[in-house]
Amino acid sequence: MAVRSQDLGDARWDDIRIFLALHRHGSLGQAGVRLGLDTSTVSRRLTALEATLGARLFDRTREGLVPTRVAELVLPAAEAMEAAHRRLARDASGAEADAEGVVRLSVAPGFADSFVVPTLVRLRARHPGIRIELDASVRVLDLTRREADLALRSVRPEGADLVATKLASARWVAAASAELARDAGRVEAWDALPWITWDRDLASFPPALWLARHAPGAEIALRTSFFRSQITAAELGLGAALVPEPYLRVHALTPLGFAGALEASAAEWPTDHLWLVGHRALRDVPRVSAVWSFLLEELRSR
CATH class of the missing domain: 3.40.190.290 (D-Maltodextrin-Binding Protein; domain 2)
Known part of the structure; x- marks a missing residue:
């Protein structure tokens, strides 16, 4: 049976939290350290989540865990659950959520060299848990297919799943x-x-x-x-x-x-116009939201 990104309704949040840690850190041990759990508990909970979904989420290799295609498909829904959980905690306590993980950013090569790369030191100082993957090719990546999390475009893309704001x-x-x-x-x-x-x-x-x-x-x-x-x-x-x-x-x-x-x-x-574009489902995910706000601040001032 095919697994869609929405098929997490029967999964417990604690198991989703473990899935996200495994996806970000690539090993049972590192995920356990991040979550304060022992390796056997992490492994057992991963097995339970895979049983709930009816699909394997990671291939176990000598180098660590490698996400399967199913893991990549359910990742957006898992991150949306994480964002909702953190919003609930933030609304209840007023505490800020940590922003961590990979953000894939698509930018035209000339603009990337001149304006984006020079800002990355400041981004890392502000959000040391965020890792940027910068695609500076001339190929336009498709955000609706999760080829990138955010993009800087000279033309505003169309699509109900996308959100965009003009920077300049x-x-x-x-x-x-x-x-x-x-x-x-x-x-x-x-x-x-x-x-x-x-x-x-x-x-x-x-x-x-x-x-x-x-x-x-x-x-x-x-x-x-x-x-x-x-x-x-x-x-x-x-x-x-x-x-x-x-x-x-x-x-x-x-x-x-x-x-x-x-x-x-x-x-x-x-x-020319400069648009910051993202996927609506990821807009409130802390790592994406942090980079969105940072680019808005940095590039609107130019």
């Missing part, structure tokens, strides 16, 4: 190294500059479209869809680039001055 909006601007900006002076034509732009796989990306429209005859010094490489090349003076304004504060880039005749084209620079 930023305009793209023409920028270059200080030396190149000084040598270019007051730009009279966008074609007069060497440019760094997106590769052909992202030719329909708004900044690439802007450059194709307003500087069709420009020398292209570099094409790459890896944004961090664009930033580095621009900092080194290889060419001008369109970058979101917040990047000027964290990289050695200077906005280009331009003639009044270019104001109409500059008014067409794209605008």
Whole structure:
């Protein structure tokens, strides 16, 4: 019989608590230490929970416990039970719940390098029990399928299971190294500059479209869809680039001055939005809630 993430209704909270500790620590002994129980008690209770569910939750290996597919399926419901239990205790006593465990965060690579990674030391100092798994690939992970717990997106995803809040909006601007900006002076034509732009796989990306429209005859010094490489090349003076304004504060880039005749084209620079997105069922799980609040505080201030 297939086990769904909702199929925990007959399980006792004490057994769910043990399941979560085993999932987070990967061994009977470490889970027992965390919970103040001996190893035999932890093992017995795990067996009882597996009997209730009618499925095996962990493979026992020489390296420790490895969660099965069933364990990953029931994990969201177990964490929701944990969040509800902690809310009950918090409401009754006013005590704060501990935030601990893995939070998987999906962020575009350029933004991850420039804005997320530099905050992680502060996050760890505030929540030492939280461990971040950062996916900074260009692939968009599916939060509804639990490929990530939280995501930072430039487009608000649709879906009843998702919650999102806008953190910021930023305009793209023409920028270059200080030396190149000084040598270019007051730009009279966008074609007069060497440019760094997106590769052909992202030719329909708004900044690439802007450059194709307003500087069709420009020398292209570099094409790459890896944004961090664009930033580095621009900092080194290889060419001008369109970058979101917040990047000027964290990289050695200077906005280009331009003639009044270019104001109409500059008014067409794209605008990006930044959304923090999570799964509704995980929003109140302490580890997810803590990272959500932290990112809200850190990135809304930029």
